[in-house]
Amino acid sequence: MQAFIDANLSASLQILELAKIAYLSPTQFKKLFTNNLGISAYKYITQKRMEKAKALLTHTDLPVQLIAQQVGYNDLSAFSRRFSLYFGLSPRALICL
Incomplete structure (x- = not known):
């Protein structure tokens, strides 16, 4: 399942769908x-x-917009918020380093 996730990061990757692929219940x-x-x-x-x-x-x-889409975020602001929470700086700030 890790390989599937890694290869499909641009997809929505919902637990329900991943569980179906693995032939398991979501729980x-x-x-x-x-x-x-x-x-x-x-x-x-x-x-x-x-x-x-x-x-x-x-x-x-x-x-940045294209990168956001490639990692599964269609909303640039949602991607920027998540990235900032994860790394402590915005995507644009990382580019400027």
């Missing part, structure tokens, strides 16, 4: 995911999205 999926990785599926997805966004911001010249 079973969440429990097994957390037991196996030590973090929730939601936190794992957020972590992977933020890591990919940071890499794209620091290693490409792509606009």
